Amino acid sequence: MKVSILISVYNEAATVATLLERVWTQPLPGITKEIIIVESNSNDGSREIVADFVRRYAASSSIRINVIFQDRARGKGHAIREAFAAATGNIYLIQDADLEYDVSDYPDLLKPITEGRSAFVLGSRYLGPRGWKIRTFERNSFLSGVANVAGILLHSFFNIVYGTRLTDPTTMYKVFRADCLNGLNFTCERFDFDWELVGKLIRAGFEPLEISVNYRSRAFHQGKKIRMFKDPPTWIIAILKTRFATLYVPKGRAAQVSAPPTVKVRRRR
Numbered sequence: 001m002k003v004s005i006l007i008s009v010y011n012e013a014a015t016v017a018t019l020l021e022r023v024w025t026q027p028l029p030g031i032t033k034e035i036i037i038v039e040s041n042s043n044d045g046s047r048e049i050v051a052d053f054v055r056r057y058a059a060s061s062s063i064r065i066n067v068i069f070q071d072r073a074r075g076k077g078h079a080i081r082e083a084f085a086a087a088t089g090n091i092y093l094i095q096d097a098d099l100e101y102d103v104s105d106y107p108d109l110l111k112p113i114t115e116g117r118s119a120f121v122l123g124s125r126y127l128g129p130r131g132w133k134i135r136t137f138e139r140n141s142f143l144s145g146v147a148n149v150a151g152i153l154l155h156s157f158f159n160i161v162y163g164t165r166l167t168d169p170t171t172m173y174k175v176f177r178a179d180c181l182n183g184l185n186f187t188c189e190r191f192d193f194d195w196e197l198v199g200k201l202i203r204a205g206f207e208p209l210e211i212s213v214n215y216r217s218r219a220f221h222q223g224k225k226i227r228m229f230k231d232p233p234t235w236i237i238a239i240l241k242t243r244f245a246t247l248y249v250p251k252g253r254a255a256q257v258s259a260p261p262t263v264k265v266r267r268r269r
Helices: 016-025 046-057 076-086 103-114 141-162 192-203 231-244
Strands: 002-009 032-039 064-070 091-096 120-124 174-177 209-212 263-268
Touching (some): 002 016, 002 046, 002 076, 016 091, 016 103, 032 046, 046 064, 064 076, 091 103, 103 174, 103 209, 141 231, 174 192, 192 231
Parallel strands (some): 002 032, 032 064, 120 209
Antiparallel strands (some): 120 174
């Protein structure tokens, strides 16, 4: 088994070095690991940090590193679609470049797939000890409350539309067999891709298994990129559009799991 850890990076200079080191050193007994990084032309030094990581570790014989330097930022969805196209593993694991999630949860997330119990796993923040109050913004408790309630409402709406009972369809930790994506058509560019990915995997017949994961939210002044009042309407549109949109790539067209080539520099082992 090989797991491809897919990391999108944009303006995460405060956390990306630590995150990459943790991903690199996290043991996965019995599983080969590769790291696919898509850096979206950050302007805060993140690109240089990623390049330094590659220089230090790309010669390793134990872990394959593939870094894609985009010429401009096009959104998380676009970046992850490029990572899909570059990945060579049997399993894909999506990882953000911040430190909200704990990479020590990797073994628990991968176990149901390696044991053949599930093809698709979600790491639920809501199954942890804090329940539904997962967001805590230290400088704005009111905004924390609004974000938590909004999350519950959006997840409930998703469950109604798809006939599911998921606690956390928007978790970053989406882990699934690579062949789950076969033929699927993806078009979303930003954070609406989270909804599209889960919705289309469910429509394709892959019922997600939720596993409790550790989570420590960061505030907006720490780099959180969600736009509280602009993004949610796009998510509602994505939920509805994904439910009824074409599921598979039309015959005669190339698969859309990857975006059109935008790679400026590519290094690989």
